[in-house]
Amino acid sequence: MKKIFILTGEPSGDRLASAVISKLNKQNSNIEYLSVGGSFLKNLGIKSIYDLKDITYLGFTSVLFNIFDIRKKINKTVEEVIKFNPDILFSVDSPDFTLRVAEKVKFLNKNIKTIHYVAPQVWIWRKNRIKKIKKFIDHILLLFDFEKKYFDDENITNTFVGHPLIEKEKKIKATLNDIIPKDKKIISIFPGSRKSEIDVLLPIQLKFIKLMNQKYSDFFFIFHSTEENKQLINNCFEISGLTNIDVISDENIKTQILSKSIFAVCKSGTASLQVCNENVPSIIVYKLSFINFMIFKLLVNVKFANIINIINNREVIPELLQNECNAEEIYKSVIYFLKNPDLVQKQLNDCRKTLEGIRSKTSSSSEAALVLNKYLIN
Numbered sequence: 455m456k457k458i459f460i461l462t463g464e465p466s467g468d469r470l471a472s473a474v475i476s477k478l479n480k481q482n483s484n485i486e487y488l489s490v491g492g493s494f495l496k497n498l499g500i501k502s503i504y505d506l507k508d509i510t511y512l513g514f515t516s517v518l519f520n521i522f523d524i525r526k527k528i529n530k531t532v533e534e535v536i537k538f539n540p541d542i543l544f545s546v547d548s549p550d551f552t553l554r555v556a557e558k559v560k561f562l563n564k565n566i567k568t569i570h571y572v573a574p575q576v577w578i579w580r581k582n583r584i585k586k587i588k589k590f591i592d593h594i595l596l597l598f599d600f601e602k603k604y605f606d607d608e609n610i611t612n613t614f615v616g617h618p619l620i621e622k623e624k625k626i627k628a629t630l631n632d633i634i635p636k637d638k639k640i641i642s643i644f645p646g647s648r649k650s651e652i653d654v655l656l657p658i659q660l661k662f663i664k665l666m667n668q669k670y671s672d673f674f675f676i677f678h679s680t681e682e683n684k685q686l687i688n689n690c691f692e693i694s695g696l697t698n699i700d701v702i703s704d705e706n707i708k709t710q711i712l713s714k715s716i717f718a719v720c721k722s723g724t725a726s727l728q729v730c731n732e733n734v735p736s737i738i739v740y741k742l743s744f745i746n747f748m749i750f751k752l753l754v755n756v757k758f759a760n761i762i763n764i765i766n767n768r769e770v771i772p773e774l775l776q777n778e779c780n781a782e783e784i785y786k787s788v789i790y791f792l793k794n795p796d797l798v799q800k801q802l803n804d805c806r807k808t809l810e811g812i813r814s815k816t817s818s819s820s821e822a823a824l825v826l827n828k829y830l831i832n
Contacts, residue, residue: 455484455485455486456482456484456485456486456541456542456830457485457486457487457488457538457539457540457541457542458475458485458486458487458540458541458542458543458544458826458830459487459488459489459534459535459538459540459542459543459544460475460487460488460489460490460491460495460500460544460546461489461490461531461535461543461544461545461546461552461555461556462489462490462491462492462495462506462545462546462547462548462552463490463506463509463546463547463548463550463551463552464506464509464547464548464647464648465492465493465494465506465647465648465680465682465683466547466647466723466724467546467547467548467552467572468491468492468493468494468495468506468546469494469705470546470547470571470572470618470819471489471491471494471495471544471546471571472491472494472495472497472498473618473818473819474544474546474571474819474822474823474826475487475495475498475500475823476498476819477817477819477820477822477823478823478826478827479498480823481823481824481827482827482830482831485830487500487501488500488501488503488534488538488540489501489502489503490502490503490504490506490509490531491506492506492680492682493680493681493682503530503531503534504527504530506682507649507682508527509524509527509551524551527551528551528554528555528558529558531555532555532558532559532562535555535559535566536559536562536563539563539566540566541566541567541829541830542566542567542568542569542826542829542830543555543556543559543566543567543568543569544569544571544826545568545569545570545571546570546571546572547571547572549570549574552570553570553574553587553590553591556568556570556590556591557586557589557590559590560589560590560591561590567592567593567829568590568591568592568593569591569592569593569594569595569825569826569829570587570591570593570594570595571595571615571822572595572597573594573595573596573597573601573605573612574587576601576604584604584605584607584608584610585608587610588608588609588610591610592611592829593611593612593613593825593829594610594611594612594613595612595613595615595821595822595825596612596613596614596615597615597616597617597618597812597818598614598617598761598765598812599614599811599812600765601614602614613821613822613825614814615814615818615821615822615825616812616813616814616815616817616818616821617724617727617812617813617814617818618817618818618819619724619725619727619728619731620727620728620730620731620809620812620813621731621813621817621818621819630707630710630711630714633676633700633702633707633711634674634676634711634714635674635698637672638672638673638674638698639672639673639674639716640673640674640675640676640711640714640715640716641666641673641674641675641676641715641716641717641718641719641788642675642676642678642711642712642715642717642718642719642720642729642734643659643663643675643676643677643678643718643719644677644678644718644719644720644721644725644729645659645677645678645679645687645721646721646723647680647683647723647725649683649686651721652683652686652687654741655721655739655740655741655779656687656690657690658739658741658779658780658781658784659677659719659739659781659784660690660691660694660696660699661781662719662781662784662785662788663675663696663698663699664694664696664781665781665782665785666785666788667696667698673698674698674699674700675696675698675699675700676699676700676701676702676711676715677699677700677701677702678701678702678708678711678712678725679701679702679703680703681703683703684701684703687701688701709728709732712728712729712732712734713732713733713734715732715734716734716735716792717734717735717736717788717791717792718734718735718736718737719736719737719739719784719788720736720737720738720739721738721739721740722738722739722740722759722760722773722775724761726738726760726761726762726771727761727762727809730762730771730805730806730808730809731809733802733805733806735791735798735801735802736771736801737771737772737773737774737784737787737788737791738759738760738763738771738772738773738774738775739773739774739775739779739784740759740773740774740775740776740779741775741776741779742776747776758773759773759775760773762804762805762808765808765811765812766804766808770801770804770805770808771801771805772787774787
């Protein structure tokens with residue numbers, strides 16, 4: 455029986471990995487798994503060596519403050535991978551954790567094939583990282599076609615698989631009557647998947663809703679959460695006193711809620727692609743500590759935070775970052791868009807054209823599963 459160790463570092467990676475493994479299991483059922491994963495991999499019956507929340511960190515300073523704990527987790531993970539002795543170490547996103555593990559594993563056992571899904575954003579910063587990756591990654595799976603040139607230049611085996619968050623998959627229709635009140639317009643809110651992001655963004659987003667409620671009574675706000683963070687968000691709801699809000703974590707329902715939304719206030723990140731894919735207008739919000747932001751500004755090679763804006767090299771979707779990421783600015787931006795349908799349509803048209811350039815022929819998870827299976831049968 456073949457073995458795969460699945461290595462993720464946060465809920466989004468857990469979700470991506472589970473989609474790939476679901477497709478792989480249809481191609482090859484004779485595989486034993488072990489992981490560092492969350493609820494999505496757990497639902498596939500795959501054991502995790504510890505709770506995913508224990509390794510989810512945000513920002514440079516939080517990494518610095520937890521450096522000894524992170525190092526301990528990396529070494530423990532390496533130890534477990536070597537003990538499991540898989541045919542493939544399948545690492546997904548979270549490069550500061552997963553690639554450090556992959557490097558150590560490859561050094562200790564060169565027979566383990568290392569395949570990484572979601573390339574580090576070398577086009578944003580740390581381009582010199584590619585040369586280092588070349589020494590310990592056997593195959594890298596790319597979400598964006600424009601990334602190929604960076605890895606081709608270093609002769610790193612790579613495959614463009616497309617972005618999984620813009621796939622149009624058939625969903626089981628769910629009854630939303632208990633979630634969406636009648637005669638209410640839905641605005642979707644994305645507070646992030648990490649606790650450290652939620653701690654910063656959720657209070658701002660709740661204050662934005664209070665500003666909306668002062669002038670409008672026909673909106674209902676639904677927060678999109680991971681299962682791990684749902685209770686945390688609900689606890690904040692109870693303190694806020696707001697009644698026109700709800701939180702959902704079921705992926706099928708989240709997609710349907712989003713498709714019925716008239717607008718979205720989205721944390722900077724991959725969730726923005728889901729919003730665009732459902733043809734929903736949006737703004738991007740994000741906030742780091744002052745120190746983290748200054749380090750970020752020194753290191754990055756791009757002008758924008760959002761991938762749609764980066765690809766277009768202009769602000770297709772407005773970004774409210776740092777000082778602009780406050781309730782008043784979010785309120786002004788949302789109302790401005792809702793009062794200008796032509797502006798909304800232009801954003802949607804630009805986003806639709808951009809997404810066409812990053813779709814795969816089948817699906818990202820199917821393409822990634824094919825690569826994994828080739829390594830298993832060869």
